[in-house]
Amino acid sequence: MTSNLRKAHKLIWIILFLTIPVAMVFAVLEIKKPAINDGNLVLTEALSGQMVLDNEIFSMSVQKAGETNRLHVIVKRPMKNPSAVIYGVSSEDKKEYFLGVIDKKGMYNFELRDSTRGIRMYDAIKEQDIINIEL
Amino acid sequence: MGLNYELVLWNKHKKRYDKWIALAVLSYLLTFVAITFITNPETSIETLIIRAFGTLALALLHVILVIGPLARLNKRFLPLLYNRRHLGVSMFLAALIHGGFSMFQFHALGDVNPIYSIFTSNLEYNSLVDFPFQILGFFALIIFFLMAATSHDFWLKNLSPKTWKRLHMMVYFAYTLVVLHVFLGAFQQQPAVGSIGMLGLGFMLIATLHLYTGFKERKVDRQKPKEIKDGWEFVCEIDEIPEDRAKIFTLKKERIAVFKYENKLSAIANVCKHQGGPLGEGKVIDGCVTCPWHGYQYLPHNGQSPPPFTEKVATYRLKKVGSKIYVYQEAFPEGTAVEPVTL
Numbered sequence: 001m002t003s004n005l006r007k008a009h010k011l012i013w014i015i016l017f018l019t020i021p022v023a024m025v026f027a028v029l030e031i032k033k034p035a036i037n038d039g040n041l042v043l044t045e046a047l048s049g050q051m052v053l054d055n056e057i058f059s060m061s062v063q064k065a066g067e068t069n070r071l072h073v074i075v076k077r078p079m080k081n082p083s084a085v086i087y088g089v090s091s092e093d094k095k096e097y098f099l100g101v102i103d104k105k106g107m108y109n110f111e112l113r114d115s116t117r118g119i120r121m122y123d124a125i126k127e128q129d130i131i132n133i134e135l
Numbered sequence: 136m137g138l139n140y141e142l143v144l145w146n147k148h149k150k151r152y153d154k155w156i157a158l159a160v161l162s163y164l165l166t167f168v169a170i171t172f173i174t175n176p177e178t179s180i181e182t183l184i185i186r187a188f189g190t191l192a193l194a195l196l197h198v199i200l201v202i203g204p205l206a207r208l209n210k211r212f213l214p215l216l217y218n219r220r221h222l223g224v225s226m227f228l229a230a231l232i233h234g235g236f237s238m239f240q241f242h243a244l245g246d247v248n249p250i251y252s253i254f255t256s257n258l259e260y261n262s263l264v265d266f267p268f269q270i271l272g273f274f275a276l277i278i279f280f281l282m283a284a285t286s287h288d289f290w291l292k293n294l295s296p297k298t299w300k301r302l303h304m305m306v307y308f309a310y311t312l313v314v315l316h317v318f319l320g321a322f323q324q325q326p327a328v329g330s331i332g333m334l335g336l337g338f339m340l341i342a343t344l345h346l347y348t349g350f351k352e353r354k355v356d357r358q359k360p361k362e363i364k365d366g367w368e369f370v371c372e373i374d375e376i377p378e379d380r381a382k383i384f385t386l387k388k389e390r391i392a393v394f395k396y397e398n399k400l401s402a403i404a405n406v407c408k409h410q411g412g413p414l415g416e417g418k419v420i421d422g423c424v425t426c427p428w429h430g431y432q433y434l435p436h437n438g439q440s441p442p443p444f445t446e447k448v449a450t451y452r453l454k455k456v457g458s459k460i461y462v463y464q465e466a467f468p469e470g471t472a473v474e475p476v477t478l
Binding site: 001002003005006008009010012013014016017019020021023024026027028030031077078080081082103104105124125126127 | 177178179181182240241256257258259263264265267300304307310311314315318319322323324326331335338342345346349350352353356388389390406411413
């Protein structure tokens with residue numbers, strides 16, 4: 001290598017040696033626990049207009065819409081989960097029924113059956129519950 | 136070196152090393168799949184492929200980045216350097232499979248263009264922990280593609296060695312992007328102390344080796360001349376140079392190699408025209424100085440590659456006083472014939 005190339009290599013590695021570990025440390029310090037797990041669920045009564053869940057990522061409430069109940073979901077910030085499918089859990093033998101897919105920030109509305117007694121959000125890729133709430 | 140461009144200039148060494156690469160890649164993938172099935176049998180095939188090829192690309196990138204400094208520290212690593220390009224292309228293919236499957240899994244199922252989706256599905260650009268890490272991997276993959284696509288000597292010749300070298304030094308930027316991609320992506324979702332520790336140690340190993348060799352080279356660059364008289368600089372005693380080998384010296388900030396061969400001495404510039412390899416660390420084979428990196432050859436008395444090749448390096452005048460060797464500090468134009476000093 002020419003002397004200029006040698007200098008360039010050395011300078012690049014000095015910069016990387018000083019900056020990458022700092023970025024690594026900040027990234028590790030910012031690692032969060034999973035947004036919600038079964039241990040910190042909020043159990044509420046499914047009353048129209050009442051907030052079911054409110055945290056830094058999700059806001060969920062059940063609202064009266066004519067004769068039925070509607071689940072109103074606001075995703076406030078991008079989720080860590082690559083896939084999120086939302087199910088209603090029926091009180092009849094606890095069967096789940098498909099409500100829809102949550103994929104990005106925004107507001108979602110899902111019609112709930114009268115028999116609904118729980119909401120489950122599931123990551124099919126990681127195969128783990130994101131949310132599992134009893135109403 | 137070859138006169139005509141071929142897709143791959145096969146020889147028995149390259150074939151042997153490529154077989155080792157294929158075997159190592161296959162062993163890694165099988166081991167990864169086996170461990171995943173034992174520890175997490177519910178993993179889907181798509182996720183398994185994304186993870187297996189992502190970690191494979193990361194491991195290969197670390198190996199590629201340590202070969203350079205290791206070859207400078209120990210000549211036994213030179214064969215790896217000779218075959219590094221094939222390892223680089225293998226790494227790109229593994230990264231492409233990782234990136235391609237990730238894009239199909241996470242961005243191809245809607246009605247939004249998958250590439251547009253990579254840039255717009257997460258707009259937390261002002262956040263560290265929620266930064267859209269996939270973009271970092273995407274740009275790293277683009278750099279790896281450019282490097283793999285231009286890895287052939289055809290591009291080295293046509294882009295010019297200077298441009299080619301600049302392009303391929305972007306591997307350091309790509310490596311930074313990859314490290315951040317993993318720390319802000321996979322490690323945020325599945326923080327495992329072992330994985331974080333391994334990548335941290337991998338970075339420290341690469342950085343330490345590069346800096347160690349860099350500072351070691353600086354010592355050579357800063358060597359002060361022992362004796363200068365009328366433009367002639369004393370470099371060493373004749374016995375200090377082994378037969379068919381060279382000794383390297385720094386002359387006006389650039390390095391020269393003084394070769395001893397067939398009872399003669401000749402001095403040429405130390406930098407190979409191909410990829411900047413250190414000619415002085417090579418041998419004289421069949422009467423030609425042979426670069427240790429990729430085998431490019433030069434005649435020691437005129438710095439020219441033997442016909443029909445056209446590469447040329449600068450030459451220097453030598454003189455012998457007793458057992459002492461002196462080099463004239465001004466270089467001749469590249470390819471200028473200089474009468475060797477006869478011993």
